[in-house]
Amino acid sequence: MGSAPADLVRTIYVDGSEGRTPRLPTDLTTLEDAAAKELTATAFGYVSGNAGAGATSRANRLAFDRWRLLPRMLRNTAARDLSVSLFGQRLPSPVLLAPVGAQSVVHPEGELASARGAGDAGVPVVLSTAASHTLEDVAEATGDRPRWFQLYWPSDRTVAESLVRRAEAAGYTALVVTVDAPAFGYRPADLDHGYLPFLHGAGIANFTSDPVFRAGLPDGADHAAVVAHWARIFANPSLAWDNLAWLRSLTRLPILLKGILHPDDARLAMQHGVDGLVVSNHGGRQLDGAVAALDALPAVRAAVGDAVPVLLDSGVRTGTDVVKALALGADAVLYGRPYLYGLALDGERGVTHVLRCLLAELDLALALTGCTSIDDIGPGLLAPPGPLATPAHS
Amino acid sequence: MGSAPADLVRTIYVDGSEGRTPRLPTDLTTLEDAAAKELTATAFGYVSGNAGAGATSRANRLAFDRWRLLPRMLRNTAARDLSVSLFGQRLPSPVLLAPVGAQSVVHPEGELASARGAGDAGVPVVLSTAASHTLEDVAEATGDRPRWFQLYWPSDRTVAESLVRRAEAAGYTALVVTVDAPAFGYRPADLDHGYLPFLHGAGIANFTSDPVFRAGLPDGADHAAVVAHWARIFANPSLAWDNLAWLRSLTRLPILLKGILHPDDARLAMQHGVDGLVVSNHGGRQLDGAVAALDALPAVRAAVGDAVPVLLDSGVRTGTDVVKALALGADAVLYGRPYLYGLALDGERGVTHVLRCLLAELDLALALTGCTSIDDIGPGLLAPPGPLATPAHS
Amino acid sequence: MGSAPADLVRTIYVDGSEGRTPRLPTDLTTLEDAAAKELTATAFGYVSGNAGAGATSRANRLAFDRWRLLPRMLRNTAARDLSVSLFGQRLPSPVLLAPVGAQSVVHPEGELASARGAGDAGVPVVLSTAASHTLEDVAEATGDRPRWFQLYWPSDRTVAESLVRRAEAAGYTALVVTVDAPAFGYRPADLDHGYLPFLHGAGIANFTSDPVFRAGLPDGADHAAVVAHWARIFANPSLAWDNLAWLRSLTRLPILLKGILHPDDARLAMQHGVDGLVVSNHGGRQLDGAVAALDALPAVRAAVGDAVPVLLDSGVRTGTDVVKALALGADAVLYGRPYLYGLALDGERGVTHVLRCLLAELDLALALTGCTSIDDIGPGLLAPPGPLATPAHS
Amino acid sequence: MGSAPADLVRTIYVDGSEGRTPRLPTDLTTLEDAAAKELTATAFGYVSGNAGAGATSRANRLAFDRWRLLPRMLRNTAARDLSVSLFGQRLPSPVLLAPVGAQSVVHPEGELASARGAGDAGVPVVLSTAASHTLEDVAEATGDRPRWFQLYWPSDRTVAESLVRRAEAAGYTALVVTVDAPAFGYRPADLDHGYLPFLHGAGIANFTSDPVFRAGLPDGADHAAVVAHWARIFANPSLAWDNLAWLRSLTRLPILLKGILHPDDARLAMQHGVDGLVVSNHGGRQLDGAVAALDALPAVRAAVGDAVPVLLDSGVRTGTDVVKALALGADAVLYGRPYLYGLALDGERGVTHVLRCLLAELDLALALTGCTSIDDIGPGLLAPPGPLATPAHS
Numbered sequence A, B, C, D: 001m002g003s004a005p006a007d008l009v010r011t012i013y014v015d016g017s018e019g020r021t022p023r024l025p026t027d028l029t030t031l032e033d034a035a036a037k038e039l040t041a042t043a044f045g046y047v048s049g050n051a052g053a054g055a056t057s058r059a060n061r062l063a064f065d066r067w068r069l070l071p072r073m074l075r076n077t078a079a080r081d082l083s084v085s086l087f088g089q090r091l092p093s094p095v096l097l098a099p100v101g102a103q104s105v106v107h108p109e110g111e112l113a114s115a116r117g118a119g120d121a122g123v124p125v126v127l128s129t130a131a132s133h134t135l136e137d138v139a140e141a142t143g144d145r146p147r148w149f150q151l152y153w154p155s156d157r158t159v160a161e162s163l164v165r166r167a168e169a170a171g172y173t174a175l176v177v178t179v180d181a182p183a184f185g186y187r188p189a190d191l192d193h194g195y196l197p198f199l200h201g202a203g204i205a206n207f208t209s210d211p212v213f214r215a216g217l218p219d220g221a222d223h224a225a226v227v228a229h230w231a232r233i234f235a236n237p238s239l240a241w242d243n244l245a246w247l248r249s250l251t252r253l254p255i256l257l258k259g260i261l262h263p264d265d266a267r268l269a270m271q272h273g274v275d276g277l278v279v280s281n282h283g284g285r286q287l288d289g290a291v292a293a294l295d296a297l298p299a300v301r302a303a304v305g306d307a308v309p310v311l312l313d314s315g316v317r318t319g320t321d322v323v324k325a326l327a328l329g330a331d332a333v334l335y336g337r338p339y340l341y342g343l344a345l346d347g348e349r350g351v352t353h354v355l356r357c358l359l360a361e362l363d364l365a366l367a368l369t370g371c372t373s374i375d376d377i378g379p380g381l382l383a384p385p386g387p388l389a390t391p392a393h394s
Helices: A003-016 A028-038 A041-048 A055-066 A110-121 A135-142 A157-169 A188-193 A211-215 A223-234 A241-250 A263-271 A293-304 A319-327 A337-369 B003-016 B028-038 B041-048 B055-066 B110-121 B135-142 B157-169 B188-193 B211-215 B223-234 B241-250 B263-271 B293-304 B319-327 B337-369 C003-016 C028-038 C041-048 C055-066 C110-121 C135-142 C157-169 C188-193 C211-215 C223-234 C241-250 C263-271 C293-304 C319-327 C337-369 D003-016 D028-038 D041-048 D055-066 D110-121 D135-142 D157-169 D188-193 D211-215 D223-234 D241-250 D263-271 D293-304 D319-327 D337-369
Strands: A084-086 A089-091 A095-097 A125-127 A147-151 A175-178 A255-260 A276-279 A310-312 A332-335 B084-086 B089-091 B095-097 B125-127 B147-151 B175-178 B255-260 B276-279 B310-312 B332-335 C084-086 C089-091 C095-097 C125-127 C147-151 C175-178 C255-260 C276-279 C310-312 C332-335 D084-086 D089-091 D095-097 D125-127 D147-151 D175-178 D255-260 D276-279 D310-312 D332-335
Touching: A028 A041, A028 A337, A041 A188, A041 A337, A055 A293, A095 A110, A095 A337, A110 A125, A110 A135, A110 A337, A125 A135, A135 A147, A135 A157, A147 A157, A157 A211, A157 A241, A211 A223, A241 A255, A255 A263, A263 A293, A276 A293, A293 A310, A293 A319, A319 A332, A319 A337, A332 A337, B028 B041, B028 B337, B041 B188, B041 B337, B055 B293, B095 B110, B095 B337, B110 B125, B110 B135, B110 B337, B125 B135, B135 B147, B135 B157, B147 B157, B157 B211, B157 B241, B211 B223, B241 B255, B255 B263, B263 B293, B276 B293, B293 B310, B293 B319, B319 B332, B319 B337, B332 B337, C028 C041, C028 C337, C041 C188, C041 C337, C055 C293, C095 C110, C095 C337, C110 C125, C110 C135, C110 C337, C125 C135, C135 C147, C135 C157, C147 C157, C157 C211, C157 C241, C211 C223, C241 C255, C255 C263, C263 C293, C276 C293, C293 C310, C293 C319, C319 C332, C319 C337, C332 C337, D028 D041, D028 D337, D041 D188, D041 D337, D055 D293, D095 D110, D095 D337, D110 D125, D110 D135, D110 D337, D125 D135, D135 D147, D135 D157, D147 D157, D157 D211, D157 D241, D211 D223, D241 D255, D255 D263, D263 D293, D276 D293, D293 D310, D293 D319, D319 D332, D319 D337, D332 D337
Parallel strands: A095 A125, A095 A332, A125 A147, A147 A175, A175 A255, A255 A276, A276 A310, A310 A332, B095 B125, B095 B332, B125 B147, B147 B175, B175 B255, B255 B276, B276 B310, B310 B332, C095 C125, C095 C332, C125 C147, C147 C175, C175 C255, C255 C276, C276 C310, C310 C332, D095 D125, D095 D332, D125 D147, D147 D175, D175 D255, D255 D276, D276 D310, D310 D332
Antiparallel strands: A084 A089, B084 B089, C084 C089, D084 D089
C-alpha cells in the first residue's frame, strides 16, 4: 500500500511533462479561483460560500500558515508508508473525503463521480446524508473500498433509524454525526442568490428514497410537498447530549461526533461513549467568528488523550497542511472543498487529480521532513512563529 | 417576543429564495460598498467619513475580528429568546438604533423612515439631537415602541432644558448624553468637500422647532442667521463633570454618557450618579487614533462592575459582533452606519432589511453557540487568538 | 498665541465650505499620492524616495499606528494653548519644519516659499545646509520668526566654521547637526533615475555663496569643477564624537544632534555636552531596515531623562501623530515630507495649507483627549495594542 | 581589497547619473517583477517557482523584515573593509553566489556568464552539480578567483567520487553537500507547465561529461536514454548520516552541509566531522511550510558555537539583509535568485550589476551603522520588533 503515493509522485512529475488539456492547477490553494471561473454564481456560491463575512474561513487558513515545519535531514526516506489504522481498518493514507451535500449542484454525477474519483486515488469516502445520490448507489460506486456515513440526525427518529439501518446494510463502517448544524448557518452567498439546493430537490435523495420518510408523506404529495416534509424533519435544533444513548443503542458502528471545538465538549463526548471526534467548524460555513479548527485541535486532543481517534477538517488544502494537522494531534483529516472544485472542473477525473496532488505533496513532505511513516509525524516537526532562538544580546 | 427572530430567519431563508429586485446584500459588512455606488460624494462622505486617516475606524473592526468564538454543541437550542431588560423596560433584542444626525442627507424621509423601519424590525430608536426631523415627529413615527433621546448638550442651558423637557413630553424614556464631541472631529471627507450638513440646514430641526431657541433669534432672522445662531450654541467644549449635577436635577429619566473609553472616566461617571454608559469612539469619527471601543469595553465593565448597564457602539456590523460585545461585557449595542446605508439604498424597507439580517444572524449565533437566551452569552464563549493549547513538545 | 490654532480650525471648517480650486487634500496621509500625479518622476523620486526597499519608511508609519489614544472626557477644553518653550524661546506649537535640502527640485521658489508658508502658519523653520537658497535669503523670508540651522558638517573645517558664523549672523538660534549621513543612503529612486540634485547644482547655494568655499576653488572653475569641489568636502564619513568639542568651542548656539536612535548614543551625546537630540532615521532615507524613530524614542528619552529637549522626526504625518510622539517623550517634532508635497502642489500657499491642517488636527486632538495645553499630553493618553483588560474567564 | 566596495558605491552614484539603457533596477527586491516581464513562462516558473503555495518563500522575506537595525553614530566609518576569511581563504566580502542549476534555462551562456559576472564584482561562485556547463568550463571562467562546488550526491557512488575528483582537479576549494533534496520539491509552477529542465537536457552537463557516468550508459544510448540514466542516479533519498564517513574519507576539501534547519541536525553534523553549515530551506523550493532560514539561524549558531563557519541562504535580497544575517550569527551568505534575474535580463553584465548593487548597499550599511569591518557586525545592531522601551505609565 505504501508504494502507491510514490507512484503518484512519479506519475505527476513524468506524466505532467507530457501535458494534458485542460489541466487543473497543481497548487491546490488556487482551485477555488479556477472553479469561480467555470461555475454558475449560484453553484459557486453554494460550494465556496461561508457563514457571515467569512472570518472563520480565513482563520482556518491563517491557523495553518502560522505553524512552520522544522524538517530533519539525512534520515534515509527512500521507502515511505502513508497508511494509517482507524477503527481496525487500514487506510491507504490519513485522508478521507469530507462529507459535502448536494454535489449535483456542481456536476450531474455528483457523489457518484466523487466516490469513483476518490477510489482511483485510494481515498475513502465519508458520504453526506444530504447527498444527491442514494447511499446505496454511492456504496456501489465505492466498490470494496472503505466508506463511512455522515448523519444529519433528523428530528423524526424513525427516519433517523432507517438511515442508520440502510447505511449498515450498504456496508458503511462508521457513523459521523454532525453536531454543529442545529440550524443552517447564515450564508450571504446563498441568501443573496435566494438559493438553497435542497429547496430545489438537490441533496434530498436519501430521504426521497427512504421508505419511512415516504410513508410520512401525504397521499399524492407533489415535489413542493416532499420538500416541505423534508424541511420539517431535516434540522434538529433540540438535539442534546442525552439523545446520544439512543443512537448508541441502535448500532454497533463506531460513532464519531463532527463539529467539536471546545475541549469540554470533547470530554462530554467521552462520557457519552463516543468512538471518535472530528474537530471542525464546518469549513467556516456555520458560525462566523468561530475559532479555527486547527487552533482548537491541540486542546481537544489534550482533553481526550489517546482514548479515541481525533480527526480534523476545515481549512486543509495542501499536503503540508495534513502534516501540520497530524503533528498537532489529528489521526487523519477530512478533505472537503478542493475535491468539490475538482469535481466541478473535470468530474471524476478532477477529483482524482486533486487527491493525487494532495497525496503526492504529503508523500514528498514525509521525505523532506525525514519521516518514513505517518507515525513519525509529531510535534517535534513544528516550529512556533518567529526566531527559534534569539542572539544573546537582544 | 422570543419567536420574532426565529420568524426573521425563516422569512429570510424562504422569502429570500423567492427573490426581490433590487436586493440589498445580506453580508452586512458589504453595505458600505453598495452605498458608495448610490450616494452622492458629499452624502457618502458625510455618512462613511472618519476622523483623520481612519485609523480608529479600522481599529474598531480589527478589535472584533481579533476575538474568536468557542461554541458549545448538543445543548438543545430549539427555543431562543433574544430579549433583554434595560432600565426596567423589556426590549426585543440587545440592539438599538444608534443616534445619527442629519439623516435627510441620505434620504428625504430621514429619521422618520429609520424609525418606521426599525419599528418593523422590533428595534428601539435612540434619536439624535441633530436629527433632520423634530423629536415629536419621530416619536409619532415610533408609535408605542421604546425610544431614547440622545442629547448634544448646547452651551445655552435654557435650550438644553427645553430639549430635555420636550423629550420627556414626547415619551422618550432615557437620555444619552454624548461626551466625546466637545468639538467636531477632523473629518477629511467633509473638509475636502467643504460640506457640513448643518450649515445647509440639515440636522437642526430640533433647534428651529424649539421655542427657546427661536426666542434667542434676532427679529427677522434669515436662514444664515439661524444657522449662525445654531453654530454659536450647539457645541459646548467647556462641559465638565460638575455640570452633570444640573442635568441630574432637571429630569428623572435615566442618564447615560456616550463616548466613555477610559475606565477612570467610567468611575467618575459612577461618582456623578450616571445611570448607564455607552462605550464608544463615535464610530471613529471624532479622535483619529482613539482606542477601539471593543478594546476599551472590558476595562470599563470591570471599573463599574454590575452597577449600571454598559452599552457599546463603534464597529458593530454583524450578528456575531453583537455576541462578542455581549461576551466582553456589554448589555446591549447601538447599531449605526449599516442602517444608514440601508436607509440610503431603500428607505424604510432598507432599514428593516438590515436590522432583520442582523437579528437573524444573532439568533442563529445563539443556536450555533449553544445558547438559548442573551444571559447565556458570557466570556466562556470567547477564545483568545492563536492555538487554545500547544502540543507538549513545542 | 493659544488662540491661533482655534482660528485655524474655524477657518478650515468655515472657509472650507466656501470651496477653492484646486484644493489640496486635508487628509495629510494622502498628500504623497497627490504629489505623485503632479511632479516629474525624478523630482517625486527625490522627495518621496526611501533607502533600499523602503522598510524603514513603512516601519515609521506602523510605529505610529500601533499606539492608540485613550482620551478623557468632560474636562472643559474650551481654551487650548499649543505653545511650547525650547531653548528659552516660546514657540507657537510643538512643530517645526524639518530640514530638507534642494527644495528647488519641486518648486522654483524652494526654501523661500517654504519659509514664507511656514511663517503664515506660525511654524518655525529648520533650514538645511543643502538648501537651494542661501541661509541669508531664507532668514530674510522668515522675518522675525524663530529659525534654526541644520548643519551637514563638511570635511573642510574652515567651510564648516564659515557656515556656522553665517548662521549666527543671520539670526539662526540653534544648530541641528545631522549625524546619520556619513554617506548618502542607498536610494533606488535616485539611482534608477541617475539623478542627484546636487550634481545638477540644486542644493549647494550655501556653498557657492560661501567665501571660504569659493576661495578653495581653482581659478576659472566652471560649473562641473564647482560641483566636484562640493562633492569632495560635503560628506564627512570620518566624523566622530571627539570632533564635537571643536564645534562646541566654536559657538554659543544650542547644538542638537539629529539622527540619534540608540540610547547609548544618547548618553554619549550628554557626555559630550550636546544641548538637544532629534530622534530620527532621516525619514527612512538613509539606512533601510533601521528601527522606527518612534520605537526608538522612549528609550532615548529614558536615557537622557529631562536633561535636554528631545525632538522627533520620521513618519509624522497627522496631528494625532504629534500627540503620540509627545506622549512618548518628545518635546516637539520636525515635520518633513508633507510640507514638501504642499510646496510642490501649491507653493507657499500649499505649505501653509498643510501646516494649518496639521495644527488644526492637533488642536482638535487636544480638545478631544481632554487636554488644554501641551503639558497635559503624557503617557497616560496611550493605550497599548489590544484589549485594555480581559474578561475574568479568558 | 577593502577599497573595492567603496569604488562600487562611487561608480553607481556617479555612473548612474550618466544613464545606461536598458537599466536594471537598483532596488533588488524588484528584480523578480522585472524578470517576469522578460522570461518565458516556463523559464520564469523554473527560477521563481516555490514549493507548494509559497509559504516558506514568503516566510523567508518576513523573517528579514521582522528584525530592525539599531545603528550607531559618529564612529568614523570613512575606511571600511568588507572582507572575511573562510577556510583559510580571504574573500572580498561575505557574499558568494548560491548554487543554482540549469542556468541555461534563462540565458544561453548560463553558469559561464554568471561566473564571469560574479568575477567582475569580486564574488566567489558556488557551482551547482546540476549546472548547464561543465565544472571544468566554469572553473576556467572564474579564472584565479575562489570557487566552491555544490554536490548533489548521486545514488551511484562511483559517479559521486568522479564528481568530487573532478572538482578537486579543477581547483574548487570546498564541497557544499545539499541535504534537503532527497526528492524534488512539489513545485506547482513546473508541474503546471509539465516542465523539468533536466528532462530536456538542461543541467546535466556534469553528468554527460563524466567518464564514469558515460561508462554506465548502454551502447548507442540516445538522448532519452541518457536522461533516463541520469534520473536513475541523480536523486538519493536513502542518504543518511552514516554515509558522510565515506565522503569524508574521499577528500581533504572542507565539507559543508547545505539545508540544515534543526539545531539537532547541526549537532549531528558536528559529530560527523562536517567543516561548515549552510542554514537554508532551498529558497522555499523544497518543503512548503518549512521554517524561515533566518529564523532557524540563531538556534543553529547556538548549537555549534564557533566550531565551524555557518552560512545562510534563502531570502537574502538586499545589503541590509546581509547585515541582519551576519548579526544573527552567519559568517557569510549565499545569494541566489536575484543574480539569476540579472543573468536573465542582461547576461554577464546583469549579474555584475546585481552584485555591485548588493555590495554597495552592504558597504553603505556598514558606514550607516557605525561599522568599519564585518567583525563589527553583531547582535548589538539588532532591535526587536516594537518600542525599545515603554513609557513608565503604559
